[in-house]
Amino acid sequence: MPAIPRPMPDSASFAPTNSARGFAPNFASGFVLGFEQMSARRLYIFGGIALIAAGLLFGDIFAVFILHQNAARQAEALIAASRAVAAGNAAAVNEVFSHLGILLEDRGTKVDSHVHMIDAGYLALLLALVQPYIALSRRTKKSLAALFIAGGVLLPVGIFLIHYVGLTGSPFAAIGWASVLADSAGALLIFVLIVQAWGFWKYLRSRQLSEPELPDEDSMPRRALLTGGTILILLGFLHGAYYAGTLLYEHERMETAILQRMINAATAGNLDIATIEINDFGNLAGARAVNIAAHSHIIEFGLLAMMLSFVQPFVFLSEKWKRRWVKLLLGGSVILPVFVLLELKLGLLAGGIADIGGLMVIVALVGMLVGILRYSGGLDAAVRGATEGAR
Amino acid sequence: MTGSRKLLIFGGMALAAFGMLYGLQYALFVEHQTLDHMGGSLAQSFSAAANRNLAQSQDALEQYGETKYDYVRQVDAHSHWIGLAMLMIVLGVIFERVNFSEGIRQVVAFSLLAGSALFPLAVILQTYHHGAVVLKALAVVGSGLAIAALAATAWGFARPLK
Numbered sequence: 001m002p003a004i005p006r007p008m009p010d011s012a013s014f015a016p017t018n019s020a021r022g023f024a025p026n027f028a029s030g031f032v033l034g035f036e037q038m039s040a041r042r043l044y045i046f047g048g049i050a051l052i053a054a055g056l057l058f059g060d061i062f063a064v065f066i067l068h069q070n071a072a073r074q075a076e077a078l079i080a081a082s083r084a085v086a087a088g089n090a091a092a093v094n095e096v097f098s099h100l101g102i103l104l105e106d107r108g109t110k111v112d113s114h115v116h117m118i119d120a121g122y123l124a125l126l127l128a129l130v131q132p133y134i135a136l137s138r139r140t141k142k143s144l145a146a147l148f149i150a151g152g153v154l155l156p157v158g159i160f161l162i163h164y165v166g167l168t169g170s171p172f173a174a175i176g177w178a179s180v181l182a183d184s185a186g187a188l189l190i191f192v193l194i195v196q197a198w199g200f201w202k203y204l205r206s207r208q209l210s211e212p213e214l215p216d217e218d219s220m221p222r223r224a225l226l227t228g229g230t231i232l233i234l235l236g237f238l239h240g241a242y243y244a245g246t247l248l249y250e251h252e253r254m255e256t257a258i259l260q261r262m263i264n265a266a267t268a269g270n271l272d273i274a275t276i277e278i279n280d281f282g283n284l285a286g287a288r289a290v291n292i293a294a295h296s297h298i299i300e301f302g303l304l305a306m307m308l309s310f311v312q313p314f315v316f317l318s319e320k321w322k323r324r325w326v327k328l329l330l331g332g333s334v335i336l337p338v339f340v341l342l343e344l345k346l347g348l349l350a351g352g353i354a355d356i357g358g359l360m361v362i363v364a365l366v367g368m369l370v371g372i373l374r375y376s377g378g379l380d381a382a383v384r385g386a387t388e389g390a391r
Numbered sequence: 392m393t394g395s396r397k398l399l400i401f402g403g404m405a406l407a408a409f410g411m412l413y414g415l416q417y418a419l420f421v422e423h424q425t426l427d428h429m430g431g432s433l434a435q436s437f438s439a440a441a442n443r444n445l446a447q448s449q450d451a452l453e454q455y456g457e458t459k460y461d462y463v464r465q466v467d468a469h470s471h472w473i474g475l476a477m478l479m480i481v482l483g484v485i486f487e488r489v490n491f492s493e494g495i496r497q498v499v500a501f502s503l504l505a506g507s508a509l510f511p512l513a514v515i516l517q518t519y520h521h522g523a524v525v526l527k528a529l530a531v532v533g534s535g536l537a538i539a540a541l542a543a544t545a546w547g548f549a550r551p552l553k
Binding site: 234310 | 430433434436437438440441442443445448449452453455456459460463474477478480481482484485488530531534535537538541542544545548549
């Protein structure tokens with residue numbers, strides 16, 4: 001990358017507004033300048049990690065209190081459908097499938113809220129990395145960052161509310177207010193990304209960095225996150241290839257075969273056999289879900305670890321505490337997907353351990369968030385105030 | 392900026408934009424109809440069975456299976472394009488830390504780009520030719536390229552800097 005020939009005309013003053021005294025003596029000087037209090041980069045990093053931690057917490061709560069209960073209700077609906085088939089009551093079948101649709105919407109909107117909140121956090125971290133190459137004024141970049149974080153919060157909130165708000169008070173035939181909120185938040189994110197792309201285009205034309213690049217620090221936490229993250233993604237790729245090669249097609253064949261046997265048994269009035277098939281259907285759905293969840297979670301955690309490796313110089317904690325959070329994060333990133341997979345063999349025990357893995361990642365993220373928050377100057381001021389008071 | 396980094400960052404951005412546009416057109420013009428068709432076929436299969444019309448029931452169930460086969464692959468291909476593109480952009484930021492010569496880094500970056508584009512494409516093409524062996528082989532080659540490139544990247548990260 002080229003050196004900074006001159007600052008952008010209306011870019012931030014490079015004079016530091018807060019020092020990091022007492023916390024991190026080995027910073028590249030340029031980095032501190034580019035990470036002053038409430039800069040766009042800081043907003044993206046802080047907001048991004050907070051969104052990811054909140055999304056993971058929501059996922060943990062969803063897994064413990066909603067996921068299994070929802071699956072049980074789906075099985076009950078299929079049993080009701082089988083009974084309606086046995087009784088020759090087509091109207092009741094349609095009613096059951098309407099109810100099943102509501103159950104699937106309930107589950108689907110919660111999964112989508114979880115995924116979108118985490119993905120918005122990833123995008124925020126990614127945007128933090130590219131801020132030096134966005135040739136826009138400091139104020140514009142800050143406004144865009146605030147808009148992006150607002151959109152990243154409102155999008156999953158809107159998706160979550162879709163199931164509860166429905167079409168209440170909506171002037172539209174098929175779109176409720178919660179959908180409008182989610183779509184507007186999504187449009188806000190797209191708008192911010194388009195302006196960022198424009199800023200990047202301006203940088204390509206001028207080749208002038210708007211703020212210092214990321215410091216090229218070579219520390220143990222950074223190396224561990226980078227290598228660990230790459231290995232996690234690699235493991236996720238290998239598991240995905242194994243699943244696609246050995247189980248995907250078999251599971252697809254099994255699904256229609258089980259449904260066929262379920263319908264045949266119900267038509268013959270054999271509800272015991274139909275119930276066994278419904279259980280098999282549930283087990284198959286569980287097997288698919290845990291394989292897909294393990295695959296996606298290990299890759300997401302790998303990507304998260306890699307992105308967190310970039311922001312380690314911004315975490316104002318001692319080396320010892322940084323190492324602890326990194327170990328906790330990588331440990332949780334392995335435990336969660338491995339024990340999600342083991343749920344098929346060990347049942348709820350493995351599910352509980354997987355949730356603890358998720359909690360480990362959340363705690364590590366919050367720990368790093370505290371480290372980033374320390375740069376706000378609040379704690380520095382408190383330390384300085386206490387020192388001056390003691391004098 | 393080195394050639395390998397340019398390849399990863401600009402290739403990743405192009406792939407992400409393509410994946411998002413593909414997802415957008417799918418969501419606007421295909422997804423809702425597909426989901427309606429999928430749910431409707433399953434409901435119709437049970438409903439026909441309740442009316443003791445087993446041939447129609449079986450037909451509807453087959454339609455459900457085929458629609459779901461397509462839906463899963465369309466959504467998977469879209470999300471894999473974007474996910475792999477994000478990984479390429481992230482790797483592009485720090486690719487100089489991969490401790491190989493620039494020539495090898497360019498080969499690794501190109502393999503990742505080719506694999507990331509090819510693998511989801513082969514998956515989508517399977518929706519037009521269910522179970523075609525050539526397309527399955529193409530998906531295996533694409534995913535193999537991406538896996539090999541990532542393994543090389545991990546190795547490059549692990550090698551100590553001179």
